[in-house]
Amino acid sequence: MDVFCGIDWAEGHHDVAIIDHTGKQLAKCRINDDLDGYEVLLDLLAEHGDTAEAPIPIAIETSRGLLVATLRTGTRQIFAVNPMAASRYRDRHGVSRKKSDPGDALVLANIIRTDMHMHRPLPTDSDLAQAIAVLARAHQDAVWNRQQIASQLRSVLREYYPAALHAWREKAGTLTRPDARKILGAAPTPTLAALLPTWKLRLMMTNAGRKRGITEDAEWLHTLFRQPAARQLPSVEEAMGIQAKALLTQLNAACKAVDELAKAVERTFRTHPDAPIMLSFPGVGAQVGARILAEIGDDRTRFATAGGLKAYAGAAPITRASGKRKYVGRRFVKNNRLNHAGYLWAFATLTHSKGANAHYRRRREAGDWHAQALRHLFNRMLGQLHHCLQNRIAFDESIAFPTACAGQAV
Incomplete structure (x- = not known):
């Protein structure tokens, strides 16, 4: 490879630097984040030898967005360089700590010129795997958002209303039910809750989808809401x-989003070959x-060994030795989304295996x-x-x- 490209990504524009194998800068420009800007970039790459058979490798500080999607067509290698890593490389070119967007683009180009073998290009995941990643991450974000709003409501x-917390404290889902x-x-408010008759509590539970224990819970809530308790001033x-x-209102919207995304995730995931x-x-x-699947993708060449996958997920330990x-x-430093899913997986296996x-x-x-212990179990299950x-x-x-199966057989 004789030509390399670095792109400093920003929200409204992107700085581009193209260098040769000696580090000499061949071209630089600033493009807008729109279709015209992408066409300018592709034309600039073509002027310096970019072809479908031998595309110019590109380093950029993000792995998402329309710009990356445009550049990922074909067999082009895209290197998503962590901004922290790029910051360390910047110090190799000067100690004054100066920084500029064109300079960062040049640093990114030099990273893949000198250390391409140390960085991993974006995986060639299928379109279906990328769609699953979008839905699974959106669902995960929605679950976290729902929990945050529920915590605010609980606070x-x-x-002023501790009886409401006590009412569903032992139930699965608590306030999100x-x-x-x-x-x-x-x-x-406690005042309005004390006025609810038992029949209305039963009706609301039925309308909410409850099937069992409606009468008992309605009577218990009716008693709970009428018990003497400390109150705030009426206006407060x-x-x-x-x-x-x-x-x-926010919690209802968050719960609805979680349910809709969960259905979309399951429907799309079950169509994948993996x-x-x-x-x-x-x-x-x-x-x-x-x-x-959203985090590991379906490019089987992405992780050559199980150890690489374990390190990426944060399941494998790290050693720091000096003297x-x-x-x-x-x-x-790990994929936090995959690590979080790993703990859910490991915990669930305790009752299934x-x-x-x-x-x-x-x-x-x-x-x-x-x-x-869960991290050790996740580490082992990832290898399998x-x-x-x-x-x-x-x-x-x-x-x-x-060993466990042999002992079970005995």
Whole structure:
């Protein structure tokens, strides 16, 4: 490769630098973030030897957006360089700590000129895998947003309406439950809740989709809402009720978004060729499987070994050694989305796989904390997932955990 390109990405414009194999700058320009700007960039690349058979490699500080989507057509290698890594490279060219957008584009071009073998190009994932990634990340963000709003609502209710927190404290989903949101919408203050008759509580639960335990819970709530309790001043209580109802409106919208995205994720994920293999693993459902697939993709050349996948997910430990000092601990630089999905997966396997549960118990007996033991289990399951995807085979408990299965047979 004789020509390299670096692009400093920004919201409204992008700076481009093209250099040759000696580091000499051949061209530079600034393009707008629109179709005309993309065409200018492609024409500039073509002027310096870019062809469909031998495309010029490009380094950029992002892996998403219309610009990246335009450049990823064909066999072009796109290197998404972490901005922190680019900042370290900038210091190689000068100690004055000066910075400019054209200068950053030049630094990015030099990164792949000198150290291309140290960086990994964007994977060649299929269109379906990229679509699943969009939906799975949107669903994950919606779940986090729902939890944040629910926490805000809980904080407000604690100040004037503790009975509402006690009512659904032991129920799955707590304030995000449909029946909880239905009743809080009708009675956002303790005064209004005390006026609700039992029949109306039953009706709201039924309308919210409850099927069992309606009569018992309605009678219990009827009693709870009428118990003597500390109250705010009437005007303050009414104002806080308005605040809670505003948060409840946001929570209803967030819950609806989560439900709609969950259906879209499951529908799209099950059409992917890797879905049957991933669903064969204990603890992996459509949502967790889609989140894992979204982060690892379906380009089987992306991770040459299981160790690379484990490091990417933050499941493998990292070693820091200098002289007589040595430290082995968890990774802080990782794919946080995949790591989060991994903990959900590992925790779910405890009740779906006797071998995984035995592995977790051994780690706990060895002195690991709960999170450490789950990380060890996630590390092991990732290695098995890498093997199954590479060889196109389903998960087999007797092969994955032979000791546990042998003991079970005895």
